[in-house]
Amino acid sequence: MACAEPKEGASFHGVVHKVSEAQMKILDGIESIYGRVPSKAKLYDGSIVDCTVYSDPTGKIDRSNDKPPTERYIQICTEGAASYGVKQEYIDWLKAHEQQPRKDLKDLNFYPLPENAPTMTMEEVKAGNGLDGAPIYYCLNNKVIEYSVPEGTKNREGNLKFARDKMAGRHGEVNLNKMLYDPKYGLPKDNIEDIDPEYRRYLEDMIFGWDKTVP
Secondary structure: OOOEOOOOOOOOOOOOOOOOHHHHHHHHHHOOOOEEEEEEEEOOOOOEEEEEEEEOOOOOOOOOOOOOOEHHHHHHHHHHHHHOOOOHHHHHHHHOOOOEOOOOHHHOOOOOOOOOOOOOOHHHHHHOEOOOOOOEEEEEOOEEEEEOOOOOOOOHHHHHHHHHHHHOOOEHHHHHHHHOOOHHHOOOOOOHHHOOHHHHHHHHHHHHHHHHHOO
8 A cells, every 4th residue: 555755845635634533433443554644735726734754753654565556556546636626637647657557357365164163143143243352254255254363462452442343243345345345346335246356356366465475
């Protein structure tokens, strides 16, 4: 994902959003890896306004394995920029940016089902809420995942809190399709039945990839 880096005399195009404190707290939860930095935005009419930018002020983000942005991410940026009237020169720059194309369906990773895997009811999944010693269960692409984080894992408590608050006891795709919006599949859906089965496969691939990159 992109990260704004402070640099004397430099700037980038973007959109300034006016949000409430409550909305800002939601954003802080989503962008928890970043920190807010007080900044100035120069509008196209030349006026200057105070704003806040998510950045990495303490240098805690590991950049050693950086890759080009994904096709999905570039599409989100260009779609948003066009919707809010960002200058065409920046939209053209985004479209021309090096990017990772979407994977072919045949190349998507997935969690293999063990032989003779048991079935679970949604009531049993809902009981896996991670509270009072209960395990953390959630559904993902017609599978039940038990979420755990080994002792000593970086940001273990933060990961567990996210899983309890956002995933436990429910269809994970309902929350993930809101956090990981993909223009290819339209606006986020509130019901699992409305989420494209192909998109559910992509979401499983994303989660699978995250699991493999946790130190």
